[in-house]
Amino acid sequence: MKLSEVAQKLGCRLEGPPELEIRGVAGIEHAEAGQITFLANRRYFPLLKTTRASAVLVEEGITLEREASLPALAALRSGNPYLAFAQAIELFYQPPRYAPGIHPTAIIAKSARIGEVAHVGPYCYVDEDVEIGRNAVLHSFVTIYRGAKIGDDFFSHAHAVVREFCRLGNRVILQNGVVIGGDGFGFAKQRDGTWHKMLQAGPAVLEDDVEVQANSCVDRATIGETRIAGGAKIDDLVLVGHGSRVGANTLLCGQVGLAGSTKVGSDCILAGQVGSGGHVTIGDRTMITAQSGIPHDLAGNTHYSGSPCVDHRQWLKNAAALNRMPDLQKRVRELEAEVEKLKSR
Numbered sequence: 001m002k003l004s005e006v007a008q009k010l011g012c013r014l015e016g017p018p019e020l021e022i023r024g025v026a027g028i029e030h031a032e033a034g035q036i037t038f039l040a041n042r043r044y045f046p047l048l049k050t051t052r053a054s055a056v057l058v059e060e061g062i063t064l065e066r067e068a069s070l071p072a073l074a075a076l077r078s079g080n081p082y083l084a085f086a087q088a089i090e091l092f093y094q095p096p097r098y099a100p101g102i103h104p105t106a107i108i109a110k111s112a113r114i115g116e117v118a119h120v121g122p123y124c125y126v127d128e129d130v131e132i133g134r135n136a137v138l139h140s141f142v143t144i145y146r147g148a149k150i151g152d153d154f155f156s157h158a159h160a161v162v163r164e165f166c167r168l169g170n171r172v173i174l175q176n177g178v179v180i181g182g183d184g185f186g187f188a189k190q191r192d193g194t195w196h197k198m199l200q201a202g203p204a205v206l207e208d209d210v211e212v213q214a215n216s217c218v219d220r221a222t223i224g225e226t227r228i229a230g231g232a233k234i235d236d237l238v239l240v241g242h243g244s245r246v247g248a249n250t251l252l253c254g255q256v257g258l259a260g261s262t263k264v265g266s267d268c269i270l271a272g273q274v275g276s277g278g279h280v281t282i283g284d285r286t287m288i289t290a291q292s293g294i295p296h297d298l299a300g301n302t303h304y305s306g307s308p309c310v311d312h313r314q315w316l317k318n319a320a321a322l323n324r325m326p327d328l329q330k331r332v333r334e335l336e337a338e339v340e341k342l343k344s345r
Contacts (some may be wrong), residue, residue, distance in 0.1 A: 001091065003055055006036065007076050009091060010084045012057065016074020020054055024092045025085065028053065036076070038085035048073065051121060057081040057088065098137050106138075115152065133170065145181070151208070163220060169208035169230070177215040180204050184219040184226075184242020184260060198222055207248075210234070219244075222260075229266065247284065265300055289315075 004018030023034045028044055031037040031053035038057035039048065048056065049067050055074035056064065058081055064073050078084040080262045098119035102108060106124040114126065115134030124142045126132070132144070133152035140158045144150070148162045151170035156162075160174040163181030174180065182292075186198035202221030207230040212218065214236045218226055221243040228240070229248040240246060247266035255273045258264065262276045265284035276282070276294040283300020293307030305315035 003076075006055075006088065006091065010057075010076065010078065010086060010087055012076035013060075014074070014076060016055060016072070020074060025088050026053065028056070033071075036088055037083075038081045038088075040082040040085075077221075092247060098139075100170075103140075103344045112144075121158075125182045127164075148181075163204070166203045166205065166220070169210070171209050171311065172206050173211040175212065175214040175216075175236075178212045179217045180206065180212070181220040181226075182217055184222055186222045186242060186260070193274045202226065202243070204228075207232075213238075216240075235272075241278070253290075287312075 001022050002018060003016060003020040003022050004014060006022050007014040014107040016093045016136060021034060022036055022242045026032065026035045026037055028037040028039060028047045028051045031051055033052055033054055034058065035053050036055045036190045037051055037053040039045070049065050052065065052070065055076055057076045057078050059079070060077050064075055065083040066073055076084065100117045100119055103122045105122045106120045108114065108120065108126045109128040109130065111128045112126045112130040114120070114132045115136065117134055118122065118132065118136040120138045123140055124138045126144045127146040128295055129147045132150045132154060132251060136150070136154040138156050143154045143159065145162060145164040147165040150162065150168040151172065153171045154168065156174045157176045159176055159177045161180065162168065166181035168257050173297055181204040183200045186200060187195035188198055188200055190196050200220045202223050204218045204220050204226040206218070206228045209231045210228050212234045213329040216234050216236060216238040218240045219242040224243055226240060226242055226244055228234070228246045231249040232239070232246050234252045235254040237255045238252045239260050241260040241262060242329045243261040244258045245263045246252065247264055247268065249266060250264055252270050256270045257275045259276055259278035261279045263281045264270070265282055265286060267284055268282060270288045271290040273291045274288050274294065280294055281297045282294065283298060285301045287303040288294065288309060289305035291307065292305055292309040297306045298304060303312040304310065305312045306318065
């Protein structure tokens with residue numbers, strides 16, 4: 001594909017030879033001649049001098065400096081180089097397509113209704129009273145429990161499970177090993193010290209354009225529902241506890257754990273291994289740094305860090321003070337020694 005064609009399709013301003021042939025995309029450290037890369041983080045600026053890519057997606061105003069031994073580097077100017085790079089991948093890589101049809105090893109209940117142009121792969125199971133919209137792909141070993149309702153353009157990778165009566169919107173993607181609507185962790189203590197299992201009667205609901213990545217779980221609710229709002233993205237190994245709510249376009253990164261009845265607002269980012277206590281509310285547009293712990297409600301439009309988490313700027317001050325602690329301890333010991341000397345005189 002010509003560089004000029006790539007620029008046109010991505011809506012970028014081209015600085016460089018329009019006839020340059022582009023055959024793919026790659027990261028800035030590994031790109032070769034004939035490939036496009038991108039620069040969205042200033043820490044990688046020095047790599048502009050040494051990358052072997054033929055073109056780079058970059059913001060306006062950034063000067064491209066090169067080592068003399070390397071050919072010139074063309075620029076595709078974009079207001080959002082990372083998004084443009086994501087769209088460039090789509091120009092050069094086409095994921096596998098799955099032909100409509102039901103594999104002979106799949107089991108589909110008579111009362112189940114599956115829309116047009118569906119692909120149901122080997123050893124899938126679709127239970128009674130299930131409804132799935134058009135253009136669905138159930139890859140293999142996918143299980144849809146009784147009464148589940150799923151919209152159009154559903155894509156379920158191998159070994160994903162949607163439990164009974166759960167509701168999924170349009171364009172939902174479940175990666176391998178996802179469980180939607182598994183039992184919430186609810187047990188009541190009995191007099192003899194044993195635990196009585198509480199029925200988990202409420203479904204999990206995923207709205208339009210939600211993606212849940214590998215081996216994550218969105219538990220069903222004891223009563224009511226667990227809800228993931230439209231456009232939210234859930235990373236690998238995440239647990240959304242029973243009765244929780246996750247707002248629109250929120251990101252839950254790897255190994256996040258939300259205890260039961262947690263409410264997370266819209267446009268939030270919870271970085272890796274963030275954990276919340278139960279019945280906590282997190283406001284809209286909240287950023288929470290990796291490994292932070294959330295024991296109480298958090299106001300929105302704020303960046304938090306630490307365990308228990310505090311305002312990020314306060315956490316930086318706390319961390320700086322902690323780093324000085326050995327010196328402070330040494331100074332205290334010295335002062336104590338001086339006091340003892342004065343007492344002994």
